[in-house]
Amino acid sequence: MASAVPGLSLHRRVSSMAPDSSLYEPSFAFIITGAKRVLLGNEAYLYNQDHFLLTAVGLPTIVQVLDASVEAPYVSLKLDIDLDLAKDLIAEVDKFGHASKDGGTGIAIGPVTPDIIDAAMRLLDLLDRPVDIPILEKSIQREILYRIMTGPVGGRLREAVQLGTKTNRVSAAIRWLRDHYDQPIRIEALANIAGMGESTLHHHFRAVTAMSPLQYQKHLRLHEARRIMIADRSDAGSAALRVGYESVTQFNREYRRLFGAPPKTDVRTIIDAVS
Numbered sequence: 001m002a003s004a005v006p007g008l009s010l011h012r013r014v015s016s017m018a019p020d021s022s023l024y025e026p027s028f029a030f031i032i033t034g035a036k037r038v039l040l041g042n043e044a045y046l047y048n049q050d051h052f053l054l055t056a057v058g059l060p061t062i063v064q065v066l067d068a069s070v071e072a073p074y075v076s077l078k079l080d081i082d083l084d085l086a087k088d089l090i091a092e093v094d095k096f097g098h099a100s101k102d103g104g105t106g107i108a109i110g111p112v113t114p115d116i117i118d119a120a121m122r123l124l125d126l127l128d129r130p131v132d133i134p135i136l137e138k139s140i141q142r143e144i145l146y147r148i149m150t151g152p153v154g155g156r157l158r159e160a161v162q163l164g165t166k167t168n169r170v171s172a173a174i175r176w177l178r179d180h181y182d183q184p185i186r187i188e189a190l191a192n193i194a195g196m197g198e199s200t201l202h203h204h205f206r207a208v209t210a211m212s213p214l215q216y217q218k219h220l221r222l223h224e225a226r227r228i229m230i231a232d233r234s235d236a237g238s239a240a241l242r243v244g245y246e247s248v249t250q251f252n253r254e255y256r257r258l259f260g261a262p263p264k265t266d267v268r269t270i271i272d273a274v275s
Contacts, residue, residue: 004130005123005137007080014073019064020270021223021259026081026160028144029053030112030120034074035066040107041210047109052116054153056081056160057106057171058178059209060219062258077120079144086145086161093149106160106167106208108153119143166204169194173205177213181220182244185213221245222258229267236263 002009019039029036035048039062046066047053068074123140126133148154159167173194177185190213191201205213225239234242240251255263 003127005126005133007082007141008123008137009078009080011076011078012073013065013068014070016068017065018269019062019260021226022061022063023220023223024055024059024061024107026057026083027053027055027078028081028148029055029076029078030116032075032077033072034068034076036074036076037064037066038062038107039064040105041215043105043210045107045109050112051109052112052148054108054110054148054156055106056108056156057167057174057208059106060216060223061107077124079120079123079141081145081157082138082141083161085138085142086149086157089142089145089149090158090162093146105210106156108156110148110151110153113147113151116144116147119147166196167208169196170201170204170208173201173213174209174216177217177220181217181224182242184244185217187213218254219258222251222255225251225255225263226259226267229263230270239263 001011013034019037024038029047030052031048033049035046036053038045038047038053040059045053065074119140123137123144126137126140145157149157156167159165160171162168173190176190176193187198187201191198194201196204202212205211205216209216211219221243225236225243225245228234228239228242229236236252236255237248240248245251252262255266259266261269
């Protein structure tokens with residue numbers, strides 16, 4: 001649920017959920033109560049009150065809320081990262097040599113510290129004082145970014161934001177794929193967008209996303225087709241064609257492999273669960 005604070009959304013569940021698809025944008029996710037599992041490619045990330053999830057680039061994931069109940073609900077907040085704010089902060093952090101140099105995929109689990117808890121709670125408190133939001137929200141978001149950037153996984157954010165880094169160049173290719181997921185990929189053209197050679201792009205793309213560019217595009221297509229079928233009550237064949245598949249049989253096979261059930265069965269289960 002979106003809130004009055006720009007970029008801040010709140011999430012609550014009173015029951016566990018089956019694995020579901022989610023396109024994660026650059027964001028910071030902090031769990032107040034409960035736990036969540038995020039799958040990126042073949043890698044699993046589990047976080048709870050003691051760990052936050054940092055997503056530095058746009059990634060198609062599978063998510064699952066664990067062990068939620070009426071007595072012990074899952075409650076979390078997600079803050080979309082203001083990339084311009086992060087860029088400005090990097091320059092200031094560099095002056096004092098506090099930046100983390102950690103690298104890796106575009107998603108990471110970091111430790112929740114008392115400073116992060118304090119800043120996150122102050123951001124939530126603004127919802128009770130809406131008149132303060134325009135004045136204070138940027139400074140609190142900036143503080144949260146600072147705590148992340150100078151912590152053990154801050155290098156992930158730095159690599160994604162800072163111009164000229166390998167992750168930032170991969171991010172350019174990711175943005176193109178996100179905008180043109182229904183179009184054929186020419187790896188040579190994608191490498192030019194990233195300013196890399198083809199083999200270099202493959203290597204760093206996989207390092208950031210845990211997938212090849214072709215696998216990433218396939219996940220984007222399948223996630224979008226799922227959204228279309230749920231939102232528009234579209235059939236699998238129509239959704240497959242809309243997202244760029246030429247073969248409905250291939251679409252059905254790859255959909256089942258990713259989501260664990262044929263499109264019709266999977267979508268019906270989701271619609272029944274929320275109706």
